[in-house]
Amino acid sequence: MRIESVKAVYPNYQNVASSWRTHLWQIVVEVRMEGGVIGYGYGGGGLASLPVVNGHFRELLVGTEVNSPDDVFGIWDRLYYESLPYGRKGIAMMALSGVDLAIWDALGKAEKKPVAELIGGVKKNRMEVYATGPDSEWYAELGVSGQKLTHRWRGTTDDAVASARTARSVMGNQAKVMFDVYMSWNSEVTIGMAEDLAEFDIYWFEDVLTPDDVRELGELRPKVAPINLAGGEHEFGVAGFREICEHGAYDIWQPDITWCGGITAGMRICELAREYGVPVVPHRGGEVWGLHLIAANDACDDLAEMVLGARDSEVDDLWVGSPQIEGGKLSIRDEAGFGVRLNEGML
Numbered sequence: 001m002r003i004e005s006v007k008a009v010y011p012n013y014q015n016v017a018s019s020w021r022t023h024l025w026q027i028v029v030e031v032r033m034e035g036g037v038i039g040y041g042y043g044g045g046g047l048a049s050l051p052v053v054n055g056h057f058r059e060l061l062v063g064t065e066v067n068s069p070d071d072v073f074g075i076w077d078r079l080y081y082e083s084l085p086y087g088r089k090g091i092a093m094m095a096l097s098g099v100d101l102a103i104w105d106a107l108g109k110a111e112k113k114p115v116a117e118l119i120g121g122v123k124k125n126r127m128e129v130y131a132t133g134p135d136s137e138w139y140a141e142l143g144v145s146g147q148k149l150t151h152r153w154r155g156t157t158d159d160a161v162a163s164a165r166t167a168r169s170v171m172g173n174q175a176k177v178m179f180d181v182y183m184s185w186n187s188e189v190t191i192g193m194a195e196d197l198a199e200f201d202i203y204w205f206e207d208v209l210t211p212d213d214v215r216e217l218g219e220l221r222p223k224v225a226p227i228n229l230a231g232g233e234h235e236f237g238v239a240g241f242r243e244i245c246e247h248g249a250y251d252i253w254q255p256d257i258t259w260c261g262g263i264t265a266g267m268r269i270c271e272l273a274r275e276y277g278v279p280v281v282p283h284r285g286g287e288v289w290g291l292h293l294i295a296a297n298d299a300c301d302d303l304a305e306m307v308l309g310a311r312d313s314e315v316d317d318l319w320v321g322s323p324q325i326e327g328g329k330l331s332i333r334d335e336a337g338f339g340v341r342l343n344e345g346m347l
């Protein structure tokens with residue numbers, strides 16, 4: 001089948017996180033095929049990434065044949081190469097992610113198979129879930145396997161100790177408890193946290209330094225063991241992860257499938273991870289884009305992130321039919337493509 005049109009739009013969100021995400025949250029990419037199949041993808045970069053798709057990738061894509069996974073890999077390589085002078089990371093790759101996911105969705109719909117079937121077959125049926133947010137009571141009721149607390153450094157470990165104590169006591173001894181600190185700690189703080197949080201058996205510290213600090217992360221990692229260092233949501237493509245690898249920066253890799261270059265880049269990152277024995281736990285992996293990769297790829301741990309926030313928080317229902325937590329687990333639906341429908345009312 002041949003690509004007829006490509007369009008990226010920024011949805012009319014009501015409930016994205018404040019700060020930069022108001023205009024820089026996710027884009028929707030629509031790829032229409034001659035013959036009527038329509039694929040949808042989800043990319044990053046917000047308003048700033050729309051011109052990459054609508055002003056550049058579109059003209060390269062219209063008229064291109066897509067009949068097999070190899071065709072998708074070829075398209076990815078071409079878009080990467082053509083955008084390389086201004087791309088490789090950041091907004092261009094976030095835009096490319098949305099295009100890649102839309103083409104995988106279209107191929108799945110054309111072949112009447114879930115994307116997971118196209119990329120290796122479903123190997124995990126009911127995936128373990130961890131919740132990100134503060135609401136331990138709710139997550140325990142949902143029966144998920146773990147909780148990730150968010151923390152920003154404000155000069156003391158007291159608040160982290162208090163929230164770890166609550167999470168551990170409410171979630172139970174078997175639960176995974178993690179911290180995402182969004183690049184607000186430094187090496188000294190991280191070592192101090194590892195000491196002060198020792199009694200709570202923390203599974204990982206995420207994003208303790210910035211993605212530019214791979215060398216320092218590699219030096220820090222053994223000093224906070226057995227707590228794992230996790231990261232990678234702000235890294236792109238297999239070249240970026242090779243650098244992480246060379247410095248031994250992280251125990252656990254967290255590519256975001258809607259940012260790092262889509263399913264195609266995700267598969268290549270998983271290949272590298274398998275070679276080096278590093279587990280992959282995709283960022284926001286409970287959303288269909290990452291969930292199909294987790295289901296199909298054995299380099300991914302059986303662990304999907306759901307950013308749930310608090311029980312009463314309002315959420316935008318952009319992708320109708322997204323998998324819901326049942327019995328603490330997530331499953332992909334046996335439907336063509338990614339198995340979700342776009343809520344057009346949000347465009």
Ligand SMILES: [Mg+2]
Pocket residue numbers: 180206207233
């Ligand atoms: Mg994070």
